[in-house]
Amino acid sequence: MGQYVAPLRDMQFVLHELLAVEGELKHLPKYEEIDADIINQVLEEGGKFTSQVLFPLNHSGDREGCHHDKTTHAVTTPKGFKEAYKQYVEAGWPALSCDPEFGGQGLPLVLNNSFYEMMNSANQAWTMYPGLSHGAYECIHEHGTQEQKDLYLPKLISGEWTGTMCLTEPHCGTDLGMLRSKAEPQADGSYMISGAKIFISAGEHDMVDNIVHLVLARLPGAPEGSKGISLFIVPKFLPNADGSVGARNPIFCGAIEEKMGIHGNSTCQMNMDGAKGWLIGGPNKGLNAMFVFMNAARLGVGMQGLGLTEIAYQNALVYAKDRIQMRSLSGVKAPDKPADPIIVHADVRRMLFTAKAYAEGARAFCSYVALQLDKELNHPDEEVRKECADEVALLTPVIKAFITDNAWTATSECMQVYGGHGFISEWGMEQYVRDSRINMIYEGTNTVQSLDLLGRKILGDNGAKLRKFGAKVQAFVEANGTNEAMSEFVTPLAELGDKVTKLTMEIGMKAFQNPDEVGAAAVPYLRVVGHLVYSYFFAQMAKIALEKQDSSDTFYKAKLATVRFYFARLYPETAMLIRQARSGSANLLSLEADLF
Numbered sequence: 001m002g003q004y005v006a007p008l009r010d011m012q013f014v015l016h017e018l019l020a021v022e023g024e025l026k027h028l029p030k031y032e033e034i035d036a037d038i039i040n041q042v043l044e045e046g047g048k049f050t051s052q053v054l055f056p057l058n059h060s061g062d063r064e065g066c067h068h069d070k071t072t073h074a075v076t077t078p079k080g081f082k083e084a085y086k087q088y089v090e091a092g093w094p095a096l097s098c099d100p101e102f103g104g105q106g107l108p109l110v111l112n113n114s115f116y117e118m119m120n121s122a123n124q125a126w127t128m129y130p131g132l133s134h135g136a137y138e139c140i141h142e143h144g145t146q147e148q149k150d151l152y153l154p155k156l157i158s159g160e161w162t163g164t165m166c167l168t169e170p171h172c173g174t175d176l177g178m179l180r181s182k183a184e185p186q187a188d189g190s191y192m193i194s195g196a197k198i199f200i201s202a203g204e205h206d207m208v209d210n211i212v213h214l215v216l217a218r219l220p221g222a223p224e225g226s227k228g229i230s231l232f233i234v235p236k237f238l239p240n241a242d243g244s245v246g247a248r249n250p251i252f253c254g255a256i257e258e259k260m261g262i263h264g265n266s267t268c269q270m271n272m273d274g275a276k277g278w279l280i281g282g283p284n285k286g287l288n289a290m291f292v293f294m295n296a297a298r299l300g301v302g303m304q305g306l307g308l309t310e311i312a313y314q315n316a317l318v319y320a321k322d323r324i325q326m327r328s329l330s331g332v333k334a335p336d337k338p339a340d341p342i343i344v345h346a347d348v349r350r351m352l353f354t355a356k357a358y359a360e361g362a363r364a365f366c367s368y369v370a371l372q373l374d375k376e377l378n379h380p381d382e383e384v385r386k387e388c389a390d391e392v393a394l395l396t397p398v399i400k401a402f403i404t405d406n407a408w409t410a411t412s413e414c415m416q417v418y419g420g421h422g423f424i425s426e427w428g429m430e431q432y433v434r435d436s437r438i439n440m441i442y443e444g445t446n447t448v449q450s451l452d453l454l455g456r457k458i459l460g461d462n463g464a465k466l467r468k469f470g471a472k473v474q475a476f477v478e479a480n481g482t483n484e485a486m487s488e489f490v491t492p493l494a495e496l497g498d499k500v501t502k503l504t505m506e507i508g509m510k511a512f513q514n515p516d517e518v519g520a521a522a523v524p525y526l527r528v529v530g531h532l533v534y535s536y537f538f539a540q541m542a543k544i545a546l547e548k549q550d551s552s553d554t555f556y557k558a559k560l561a562t563v564r565f566y567f568a569r570l571y572p573e574t575a576m577l578i579r580q581a582r583s584g585s586a587n588l589l590s591l592e593a594d595l596f
């Protein structure tokens, strides 16, 4: 059933050679002790844990799925999931990047990020249990009262309890302003919460003693729409002051969903009938507080896309070297065999390169944003913190949508490498395709990400954040523009930078006349920005690879070939995307709905 080997060499290339993480972390007092050895050691241990403990459960977890007992409301996870979680907790992995004040290990997010890539490659469905806990940790850490932090953070950090995000209701997913769950204030300062939530990942399971639900609901008399939403901590078992679990809270799993992929993760309907909860983040400020969780989750979903792209690529590569079919068009390559390995065929290479380039572009991009997040949270200079926060805000929807769209393409191409065997369950490839599809939907659909990018993050501040990112691109272009060896990379990067500027202005002008122009352009626009980001990182990677291509380490030769493939075969879709984005809203909106 395939294999998973953590791509340590490429991770180390990104962290040490591309991003010079050790030097960057020296500017953050909290992390000044972190050096390359510590980083490499964690990566190696993470690689072992994920390939030896999580990966062997991926396929069996998919086949078995979760089970719900209608009488007890209990959910059982697939065989081995609980034991793997125990090992994860015992090894201290949940605490990796958490605050030492509450029991965390205090390592940087950029390192945690690489570990999450590995976990997602090895077993996305399993990884969602601790992944959501980490989001809950971040939300309570930022918005909780001291009492809430003292009670919940040590348990989430140790992994004894897990967390969830309960937003979606049957009638509202994207438009949370319509949600109906209610919260009635109680004399003791708590709230009594009632309502129905659907599609709650990890809402109920058997891996821990308690589950900390973060639930959106409305207070009595709250304003209509999204301005009237509050956030509550609703634990499955009410915690005692000493951290032990007390009475069962009436928040129950009514059913779990049958679904296309991520079968090992329970997707729960959660019913609350007077469940006890505590307000977090202030009355009617729920969406603001939840955004901490949602932003963490959006970056996390991007990492899911990267994880699946990588595992699909690795396995397709092994298969393509082993499977023999037909002869190479340019003559026999394996005379000792009755046919050549399919990796000799140009189009098989196109498919492999597509996945390889999308994985390596995403790895550079995600690691960069995680490092900017570390700086946003920890840099001593307020101005730097603000700059980093702006950049993270700009790039978060791009990470979520661009990487997961690409993962769908990449996993599908890797399945194609297997021919008919890709469609057959036993090889494992069809699971990656199925698992990857949800990543384009949850945490705000990719359409919603594109509206966030173009409408809120770019036009909403008259392009200020985009210009700052553009200035970085421009600085790289100017610094390398006279280097002839770099021109094959710098020229398309510079051209795309100019085109994005013009396209943004054009859409902005049209949107003054007609706001629908934003909705009509947003999806292709996000992909164009995604390519600008990848061009920027691939050009930087090319620079390093060019300098080292003659070294005995063949890694740089392969990196250069991947960058060249990217600019020759993936980047060119920007021309088509720009035409689509410029084509306006009329071709979409002029036909009345009932004439479709």
Ligand SMILES: Cc1cc2nc3c(=O)[nH]c(=O)nc-3n(C[C@H](O)[C@H](O)[C@H](O)COP(=O)(O)OP(=O)(O)OC[C@H]3O[C@@H](n4cnc5c(N)ncnc54)[C@H](O)[C@@H]3O)c2cc1C
Pocket (backbone or CB within 6 Å): 165, 166, 167, 168, 171, 172, 173, 174, 175, 198, 199, 200, 201, 202, 259, 267, 438, 441, 442, 443, 444, 445, 446, 447, 448, 451, 519
């Ligand atoms: C497996 C799974 C796990 C999930 N886990 C969780 C979880 O843990 N917690 C949680 O709260 N939720 C969770 N969700 C819910 C998920 O986040 C929502 O399904 C998602 O946000 C979309 O909402 P919806 O399904 O109601 O679709 P809708 O909001 O009804 O959208 C339908 C379509 O309309 C489009 N659309 C809507 N508004 C616009 C607009 N203004 N412009 C353009 N297009 C628009 C959407 O992009 C989509 O294509 C999960 C869902 C699934 C399937």
